[in-house]
Amino acid sequence: MKNWAGNLEYASADIQRPESVAELAELVARSDRIKALGSRHSFNTVGDTDGVHVLLDALPQQVELDRERKTVRVSGGVSYGALCRVLEKSGFAIHNLASLPHISVAGAVQTGTHGSGVNNPSLAGAVESIDLVRASGEQVTLSRADGGDFLASVVGLGALGIVTGLELAVRPSFRMRQRVLEDLPWERALEKLNAILSSAYSVSLFTDYAGETISQVWLKALDGEPPLQEFFGATPAQRPRHPLPEMSAENCTLQLDExxxxxxxxxxxxxxxxxxxxxxxxxxxxLPLAHAPAALQAVRALADRLAPLLFVSEVRTGAADEFWLSPFYRQQSVALHFTWKPLQREVEAFLPELEAALRPFGARPHWGKLFSPDGYDWEKLYPRFADFRSFAAAGDPEGKFRNGLLDSILGVAVPR
Ligand SMILES: Cc1cc2nc3c(=O)[nH]c(=O)nc-3n(C[C@H](O)[C@H](O)[C@H](O)COP(=O)(O)OP(=O)(O)OC[C@H]3O[C@@H](n4cnc5c(N)ncnc54)[C@H](O)[C@@H]3O)c2cc1C
Incomplete structure (x- = not known):
């Protein structure tokens, strides 16, 4: 079995599709090594195991709205695409989405997946409670009232249990308009970065860091937000755009302010x-939004080194949250995303240089994408890191949910 990008063949010895949570709990209890997979959109081995891989698609796929509480309960294997359709039919919405709706809710939340918007927390920010099967097979539900156990478990990297359900906050459905602007001068962008990144509900900049302009700015505005007359020297695109200039905009969501x-x-x-x-x-x-101009300049200085490897880079933002291992933990952040050509060896050889350039700004890597795990001082980056590690070790003393990547981050659970 491979991941979505096809760069990783999972090491699983056995793939199981339990049909009930009770069956899943028994499977977890009797397995030495076990991990869940969602839609397999992660690029690294965070979800890998050489034991049992569990897919949740044979479990009942529930989406239950509670209009009074303004929450929805979803089963662990449900994708955002499926969830969104059910919510919209009932007149509800969630606060934000990643760049694609194909991913599973549980898998996305476990890695701290996010969209954009200075006031929008990551997708984990909507989680009100989480149902887990722990390493012993015990089933628990943790909610905000459970404090640290909940704050550790939501962005849990799959290390704290198998998520069988989540309760998410919802809000009334809303309408939006999307506009793409082209050729934002870097000079204006760096001078007015906060204003630019705050200029709509969700803002993304697409760039290859070369040249004097940022090629595209994607503004996703709430329908009531006033249309912009002038945008820092960028010009409105006259036709729908794909972030990659050579790709057709057919697979993109509608633009041109419709x-x-x-x-x-x-x-x-x-x-x-x-x-x-x-x-x-x-x-x-x-990394912290306050460091964004300096961090962008540091990456611009690497434009020549990026050029052979990069399709495009996206700059987004996110609000602070409280989840112990969330890359947005307690800091309003900017996220510097890199879509690489499928040249894994070359990308991995270059990553330490990029990571070194971003280290002075306290950059935290996305847990589901490529990074060099040995290059980070996790305790410095994550104030609750030691607490997370102790909690994970107490809940999974035999390291059932561990793999090489998690051991290199959290320390080896049990020597094998
Ligand atoms: C084309 C593309 C676009 C992307 N865009 C964005 C984006 O806009 N923003 C962003 O932040 N990320 C983005 N990503 C990354 C992606 O959102 C994350 O990698 C996310 O974790 C994928 O969810 P998944 O369901 O595929 O999880 P998987 O890759 O299947 O699993 C991820 C992790 O979650 C764990 N996991 C999965 N299901 C469960 C469960 N039920 N219980 C416990 N643990 C579980 C796995 O063990 C693993 O550790 C993108 C990826 C792709 C391929």
């Missing part, structure tokens, strides 16, 4: 098409 539903504007890519480029790799580094 009003539409939140679920048809928040992602960049449409559910019925292949998202992004398809044959690609990704990395992303999240």
């Amino acid at each position: 009003p539409g539903l939140w679920l048809d504007r928040l992602p960049h890519f449409r559910h019925e098409f292949t998202p992004s480029k398809g044959e690609e790799l990704q990395s992303e580094f999240i």
